[in-house]
Amino acid sequence: EVQLVESGGGLVKPGESLRLSCAASGFTFSGYSMNWVRQAPGKGLEWVSSISSSSSHIYYADSVKGRFTISRDNAKNSLYLQINSLRAEDTAVYYCAREGYDYSFDHWGQGTLVTVSS
Amino acid sequence: QSALTQPRSVSGSPGQSVTISCTGTSSDVGGYNYVSWYQQHPGKAPKLMIYDVSKRPSGVPDRFSGSKSGNTASLTISGLPAEDEADYYCCSYAGSYTWVFGGGTKLAVL
Numbered sequence: 001e002v003q004l005v006e007s008g009g010g011l012v013k014p015g016e017s018l019r020l021s022c023a024a025s026g027f028t029f030s031g032y033s034m035n036w037v038r039q040a041p042g043k044g045l046e047w048v049s050s051i052s053s054s055s056s057h058i059y060y061a062d063s064v065k066g067r068f069t070i071s072r073d074n075a076k077n078s079l080y081l082q083i084n085s086l087r088a089e090d091t092a093v094y095y096c097a098r099e100g101y102d103y104s105f106d107h108w109g110q111g112t113l114v115t116v117s118s
Numbered sequence: 119q120s121a122l123t124q125p126r127s128v129s130g131s132p133g134q135s136v137t138i139s140c141t142g143t144s145s146d147v148g149g150y151n152y153v154s155w156y157q158q159h160p161g162k163a164p165k166l167m168i169y170d171v172s173k174r175p176s177g178v179p180d181r182f183s184g185s186k187s188g189n190t191a192s193l194t195i196s197g198l199p200a201e202d203e204a205d206y207y208c209c210s211y212a213g214s215y216t217w218v219f220g221g222g223t224k225l226a227v228l
Contacts, residue, residue: 035217037164044121045156045164045207047217059215095163103211104154104169111163 002026002107004096009112016086016116022079022096022109030054030074033099036081038092039111046092049081050099086116122147122208122220129226130198138223140191140208146218148189152211155184155193158222159204167206168193195225203227 008020022034036048049070050059058070069082079096093111100106123141130136140147140155147153153171156164166175168184171191181196191210195202208220 037219044222045209045219047209047219050215050217057215061216097164100166101169101173101175103150103152103217104166104209105156105164106166106169106175108163108165 002098004098004107004109006094006096006109006112009094009114011115011117012086013118014087014116017082017084018086018114020081020083020094020112020114022081024077024079024096024098027098029072029077033057034072034079035097035099035105036068036070036079037095037097037105037108038090039095040089040092043092048094051079083114086114088116090114091116120218122210122218124206124208124220124223126221127224127226129228130195131228132198132200134198135194135196136198136225137192137194138206138208138225140193140210140220142189142191142210142218144189146210146212147186147191149213150211151186153184153186153191154209155182156207156209157202157204158207164207198227200227 003025005023035050051070071080095111096109097105098107155168158164171186172184183194212218
C-alpha cells in the first residue's frame with residue numbers, strides 16, 4: 001500500500017524558516033516525480049513545487065520561487081520542502097503528492113499544517 | 119498562473135446527476151489533455167477521481183466521468199449517493215512542469 005506521511009509543520013513567526021518532510025513507503029520512491037501542494041485554511045488547492053525522480057528537474061510556482069527549496073533523498077525514501085522567509089500567506093496544510101498517471105497526482109499524504117503568525 | 123474557474127457550489131438529490139465545470143485557457147485546459155479531478159472530504163486529503171480528462175483510476179466508481187471541450191472541462195457524477203458530498207477540484211497541466219488547480223466546488227447531496 002502506498003503511504004505518504006508528512007511532518008515538520010507547526011507555528012512559526014514571520015521571517016522564520018521551516019523544513020517539511022514526507023516519508024514514502026509501499027512503492028519504488030526513486031521511480032516517481034514528487035510534488036508539494038498546499039491548501040490555505042478554507043481555500044482551494046495550490047500546486048507549489050515538483051521534483052523529478054533523480055532530482056535533475058525542479059520546478060516552482062511563481063508564488064514561492066526564491067523562498068522554497070524542494071529536495072529528495074531516494075536512499076531514505078523521503079521528500080523535503082525547505083521554506084524560508086515565511087509569510088502569513090504561507091499558512092496552509094502542505095501535502096506531498098506522487099505524480100502518477102500522466103501529470104496527475106495519484107497518491108497524497110494526510111498533510112502537515114504550517115501556521116505563520118506573530 | 120490564474121486558478122481555473124469552477125462554480126462555488128452545486129447540488130443534487132440522491133440518484134440524480136450533476137456536472138461541475140472547470141474553465142481555463144488555451145495555456146492549460148485547452149492546450150493539454152491532462153485534466154484531472156480530485157475529491158476531498160472535510161479534513162481529509164484529496165483523492166484522484168479522473169485523469170487524462172476522462173480516465174478513471176482503478177477503484178473509482180464508473181458513475182464518475184469526465185470530458186472536455188475547448189478550454190472547459192467537466193466532471194459528471196451520475197446516480198448521486200450521499201457519500202459523494204464533498205469538495206471537488208479540477209487541475210490542469212500548464213506546461214513546463216507546472217500545474218494549476220481550480221478554486222473548488224462544494225457538492226451538496228440534498
